[in-house]
Amino acid sequence: MSGPAVLLQFLNGLADASSLFLVAAGLSLIFGVTRIVNFAHGSLYMLGMYAAVWLAERIGFWAAVPLAVLAVGLGGALIEMILLRRIYRAPELLQLLATFAVVLIVRDLALWAWGPVDMLGPRAPGFAGAVTIAGRSFPQYDLLLIVVGPSVLALVHLFLAKTRWGILVRAASEDREMAGALGVNQRWLFTGVFALGAALAGLGGALAIPREPASLGVDLALVADAFVVVVVGGLGSIPGAFFAALLIGEIKAFCIGLGYSKLTLVVEFIVMAIVLVLRPWGLLGRASPPARATAWQGETVLVSLSRRSLLLLGLLAAALVVLPAFAGEYTLVLLTDVLVFALFAASLHFLMGPGGMASFGHAAYFGLGAYAAALVFLRLAAPMSLAIVAAPLAAALGAVVFGGFCVRLSGVYLAMLTLAFSQIVWSVAFQWDEMTGGSNGLIGVWPAQWLAAKTAYYYFTLALCVPAIALLWRAIQSPFGYALRASRDSPLRAEAIGINVRAQQWAAFIVAGAVAGLAGALFAFSKGSISPETLSVPRSVDGLVMVLLGGVQTLTGPLWGAALFTWLADTISRSIDYWRAAMGAVILLLVLAFPEGVAGAVQRWRPSR
């Protein structure tokens, strides 16, 4: 690269960093105070884009921006007041499920309101052209963005440092309960913070429209990027988010400038993995003392299943065994899916529940298993049985490596590191054409002849899933499980009585990974093909949704969650046009009605134990 080229790419990086920062700042603010992992942040950004394009056509760009910001801020306040306010007391991460439902609803809402075609907004009047820098044209608007980013940083900083409300926000970030005890009205504080964070997302979206069209896919694409920035910078640290945005913006620009554009697929996740491995709390984050309000408080200890529950489960298993005699072929296909996802969800639950380690990247192990099975089967032409054995081994190996790094962290940092690793695995599968078939994946992964019939494969899946789930449950009741739960509930005390906390957690990763890998292999052979989708973020999110829907603090919850989610998706997508919104609405209702999950609710109504 020549000198001017370097300069121009540097400026490009700055402009991208600014727009990245605007979104991340809001997310960081919201997380800092409310501890909500707001999946819907990208949706708020998308709403900002659509609102701004729509308004700009009517009242001009510069009038449209503040109005769009206001509208999205109001929308954020409404989401907080109608929805999130009701579930702050619910187990951690349930808010994540609620915001996921919001994502589904907002996506369909935008489709309904603005139609399916991308909407390219107008150029910003006054900043429509280019200036010449080092003999090259550079958009005036990008120069404006380069100024806007640091200005917003300064404003937010001033606001937090100098205003009374800002001080309260900081107090609540430090210690929610103490702030509450000192008479701070948390309700309005939370609403205010959420509205402000949403408004910042709206600002990011509105200011993006001179550079990119409003389109329906941006929500999830963006929220992942924003999370990366927030975590790399250090949760809750606005200056940290700014530096992280700079770092990632510049790295991306120079990847492109130097001709390594394919790296942009995953480079931010590589950066995040490196940063988290070297600095477990991000660039400017601080090691937070275990916040009282976010600890696993008031959890009912996972008790072993009562005799009656065991009997009921036994009856259920028996029903599943005799079912093929009555059910149609498709019911068996669907049930095979349910069993596979139940196994996947149970393995994730093993990490999240007893392990206390939420994973946002559990699909990595599911996909590693699926790919290992398919590769052994197709490339080595090995029999299916060998492929099924290889899957959990490969996934466990992945868990040995990734888990080893992850257990050094905790909370959202840990979750994000799992996400980073899963994205890295995904990008390898996506890029490595000769081996993994690239984005198309691998086809022709059909089970052996004796399992070709749907009934046979259903029994095969059942015969592997039931013992695997039973094994997980047994492990939870074993000394290992108790040590794991001790490590979760009180790492200090656990260490004091001689438990090697990290070793327990690492082992949990490996067990959960291996089981997820088995689920992946069963999935591959039931579909006949696999693609990078088995490793993708949506697959991980589906797992999270299943566990949370069922109830993270129950043993059987993930199973019910998986069954409910798979059945709902199948039924709703067939019968309702706007099926994603309908799905989101159902999840919201379930979240509000059963904040402890479906199985948790059943447990509560049946206290006689």
Next chain:
Amino acid sequence: MFKSLIAGTVLLISFGTSSAQTVKIGELNSYKVFPAFLEPYKKGMELALEEINGAGGVAGRKLELVIRDDGGTPGDAVRVAEELIAREKVDVLMGTFASNVGLAVANLANQRKILFLASEPLTDKLVWQDGNRYTFRLRPSTYMQVAMLVPEAAKLKKKRWAIVYPNYEYGQSAAESFKKLLAQAQPGVEFVAEQAPALGKIDAGAVVQALADAKPDAIFSALFAADLQKFVREGNTRGLFRNTRVVNLLAGEPEYLDPLKDETPEGWWVTGYPWSAINTPAHRKFREAYEKRWHDYPRQGSVVGYTAVYAVANAVRKAGSADTEKLVGALKDLQMPTPFGPIVWRGIDHQSTMGAYIGQLAKKAGKGVMVNWHYADGAKFQPSDEQVRALRKEQ
């Protein structure tokens, strides 16, 4: 939403009144992931269905469409296809958009021995490397569309070419075919830069800058949708296209051209669909019927959906039944009319010869249109039969 719920219910009722006599088409597609293409596609299908059934159906039977959303992932699509096969007992599978979904469903169709008419997925593998007995594809493949553009690219007589494409199979194989075919057509051509941004996530400023720094005479692009719009706007602002000719796959399709409005870059060679200007009797009839039925103009997707349903109808008519093996035999070398002109379903690789329109972009009254266009017949842009046979393992 309420309105569409009602519409959905009405659809269910009108499609649900099946008699044992109907030929059932199980259509699955990613309606909510790629709505810009697939909403017109659905309208095209429904128009064809009404026309065919209005004329008494085929082989004495009415057609019936069972439409499903495949969720946009291969795993879900396979389950949906299983439902169509096992529960709905459809005679034919049809649809899919993304290549990985298309390949997964084709793979299932081969296993379950049911005809799969892949309407949209573009990957070459669907009919070549991974082609199978039961899978037929309507749209011109990535290779064919690239081959259609290469003569125009060669006529530009530019030496230094830069390439930009979305980083997944469609973009990769488009870039690969382009390099190979252009080097054959124009020996001595140089490829000076290659940019492969992630699909839907192009950092357009940096990409435009990097391309400009390589000082190409011309650019081949396979970008579409939001990536294309970002690229065009940045390129316009930064003057990338001032002295650089551009050849862009798909950019002339209304789905991707219309959002560009006054940003439309003039003079680009593209594949697409100049719907308002094609005045052959076949196309005029289609356009008028479509506009009358939907009060909207047809998009590329409309033609694909419309033609796919007609393809099934013609195959059933020729076979005289909806038996899978007979349908496979009937579709091989089937000739049929389409709004784009007559096509043949090649027996050798199950690819239809439906072509595409090649032309240049221009701005008219603040809107993008195609000018200087001609129809490129898909039959003329195929590798030799020996090459096809070598790629297709099945034969």
